[in-house]
Amino acid sequence: VTAPPPAPVRVALGQLVERFGGLCGGDLQREVVGFATLQAAGSDQLGFVNAARYRDDVRSSLAAAVLVTRADADRLADVSSRLWICDDPYLQFARIAQWFEAQAHARVPCGTHATAVVDDSAQVDSSTTIGAHVAIGAFTRLAPDTVIGAGARIGRGVHIGVGTVIHAGVTVYDDCEIGARCVVHAGAVIGADGFGFAKDGERWQKIPQTGRVVIGDDVEIGANTTIDRGTLDDTRIGNGVKLDNQIQVAHNVQIGEHTIMAAFVGIAGSATIGKRCMIGGAARIMGHVTIADDTVVSTQTFISRSITKAGHYTGYYPMAEHASFEKNAAVLRRLEGLRERVRRLEAESPTTPEPERPA
């Protein structure tokens, strides 16, 4: 008989304060079961304030305690008995929520499902969990505590590191490496052929893609994200990189450690992205460019050349009501003509115009 889902973990608030630190005005005896939004929280739940717009919701919240900064606490002095003051409420929330998650879902190895197909030459640790209808190819090695979700396909000669979780329906092509403690969400495809063709008259000749994908430790890869194998060298994803859903990483791309990218980011072939970059959703990065460490790119921005200086880069067409868009776009289509007209007016002007500033 299948075991029912576990009951929520209950813990005294005081124990959490002791474990995670900070100054808590709440009732330390009260048992709590986890987090909720301030509006939804019951008296056995915790909350947090990570943006000014949520601050006033503390007053009406039933939460047992709310993580806030010292500065926010000063503005909420009238409800100080509900506050749990800490340096970084969002980070504290992350850590405490991880703790609850670990209690509730302690990972118990389940072995290999009877319907899984594991090649005889594969090395599978006894602490792994391999789900239904998984296929694992020859010479593949699964380190201890890995979890392979139902229907995932892991090719030949793959290595997957300690504690990594591959969700259902992921495909990992031959010879790729995934580090320790990674999470790969459903439908992601790691190691498909890079997109390389040589023109041959009107036809295209395929360039065999013989590199691999090599992914570091502590990487998260979102659902239906695709990371192509390199042409000759490997495509490389650094330690601690976090990729959202439906991202495309082309062949030979290098992504530096702890860089984070939102959904739909597209990185063309052979681009090199620095460390600790933050790339907004649907941003595109041109092939062969280099992006400096710590660069921030806004949503929807097309990075069409290398960025050598860290900074915040943006380029998206501003939205407007459609009629207004139409009028402005009509002017944009002949913007150079408008500049010429201004130049002519300046030429007639009695005073000397200032020089144009460079782009």
Next chain:
Amino acid sequence: VTAPPPAPVRVALGQLVERFGGLCGGDLQREVVGFATLQAAGSDQLGFVNAARYRDDVRSSLAAAVLVTRADADRLADVSSRLWICDDPYLQFARIAQWFEAQAHARVPCGTHATAVVDDSAQVDSSTTIGAHVAIGAFTRLAPDTVIGAGARIGRGVHIGVGTVIHAGVTVYDDCEIGARCVVHAGAVIGADGFGFAKDGERWQKIPQTGRVVIGDDVEIGANTTIDRGTLDDTRIGNGVKLDNQIQVAHNVQIGEHTIMAAFVGIAGSATIGKRCMIGGAARIMGHVTIADDTVVSTQTFISRSITKAGHYTGYYPMAEHASFEKNAAVLRRLEGLRERVRRLEAESPTTPEPERPA
């Protein structure tokens, strides 16, 4: 022995007119088998005109009858014996085509394929069809007349409503709910973790995503679309919502009833989309914004702030021949400078300039 594909359904035109209404000038005895485009239709097929550009094709079409509006019929008086006049030809086409579809593919429950893995604690109605290599987790409930395609992975504690069709290779994570009469196309991923991380020095700490995805009735979800589970609350898709392929819906998003979105739309975390909105392909909606009911967003538009007034909003860079683009883009890069030059010219001007209108 496998049954051959069914023969097409033949029905007298008169029976269709009686069932669906309208005024038909065609031969009511003629048997018809369904729809085709006006160019391709044979004399046992129907056609329709849903845009002025197709109207003249009626004259050369062999179709047994063509659905048209009264206004189009007046312009096609010379071929009135081919016309079937109705209020809304496209809607009438939809309904009649649905009827043909239902006749041709009457759904016969096929039970559970021998290779499917269904947890003992799952509740599966005897009228369901569960395909090859499906995996269904503990405590999951499948309502009557559901169909689960080959290789789909349905997690623990999922609920799927009456008559819903989950196509091949879909992944539904634990605890998600999908309503009645939904269609979820191949490769869609429902309930993967939302993308939430707290900065911890140069590293990122994962925020456990403990909410669910809750999908209403009559929802269609396209191939390889991803809908992430909420962080604390649920991600919610209202009744009658239609999502095309490769859409990304982030954690905590709410989509109102009967909203429709074309391919590649991306909705960032905690956005709230109104009812009956129409969102064009590759439009992006920023996190935490609210979009009013009945809003229309053009293709490729980035909605960077809340929309409180229904209307049609647009923002995409107009295409041009590349050389022209280059010239205009060069001016755009220093547009503020151009405005300054106009201001200087105005300052010298003998007449008082009008004030700039606000953006």
Next chain:
Amino acid sequence: VTAPPPAPVRVALGQLVERFGGLCGGDLQREVVGFATLQAAGSDQLGFVNAARYRDDVRSSLAAAVLVTRADADRLADVSSRLWICDDPYLQFARIAQWFEAQAHARVPCGTHATAVVDDSAQVDSSTTIGAHVAIGAFTRLAPDTVIGAGARIGRGVHIGVGTVIHAGVTVYDDCEIGARCVVHAGAVIGADGFGFAKDGERWQKIPQTGRVVIGDDVEIGANTTIDRGTLDDTRIGNGVKLDNQIQVAHNVQIGEHTIMAAFVGIAGSATIGKRCMIGGAARIMGHVTIADDTVVSTQTFISRSITKAGHYTGYYPMAEHASFEKNAAVLRRLEGLRERVRRLEAESPTTPEPERPA
């Protein structure tokens, strides 16, 4: 016992020169094993120069021979003993690399895996390879030398041509056709319903999608790309078309022969794309438009109307540092007003302004 991976193929440089042509200054006796980048190449590997930026790397490379053009060879006369001169180094690289690939991975048919489910009525050639957990529907025909990867789902009445490789986890819906020598990468979905709904008050009525997807010969389809079936007619992909990852092709689209598209391209319904077009990443093509043969579209460009004249078309918002973007975008939002101000200045001007040129 599983066979170990094959040793790399070793071949004398002279044999390759004889087979593929060109003028080689290298040691023709030396045995080589394939290609590497110029930096990484060992003395038993080959290199190539396909862009000026790589030319100087030849001098420091250890490669046994480097494919170069005659023009590049003239500039590298000091290292002529390392050069292999040919008309088109990139194409020569493609052909030689294909040859090495074919030697190393000679395709040996493996039959049908015991866990695959193949309908009795399907026609499967004895030279096919069908992987673990594959499902193949009724009346489907697999031509000789096809390979179906683990977990792929092939519907009813599908035809797959000679030598085509369907990678793991692909879904092909009923009645679709895929030609000979195609490659379809993991997670691609061929033949899901086109996105068609008729408005019915505030609801949407589904238009049944009864067309198919018909794909020609020598087509490559990237990971997680989706190609929808037609509404009444078929969606058609011509011979030799190459589609990168995460592309969306909507219902009724026609793509001409040898057209190539980078990742994230989206083509809306009923668009017709010409032959030999090159479409950059994340470009979008509006529904019902026609694109001339040999058209080039830049990355991120939205093609909002038909293109009747081949050329290079572009439209993306230029990136800038965020502060600069903000200032320019503020002007862009009231660009029409700026033009009006220029017009007023011109009206006051003593000289007659030139007429505006049309957009």
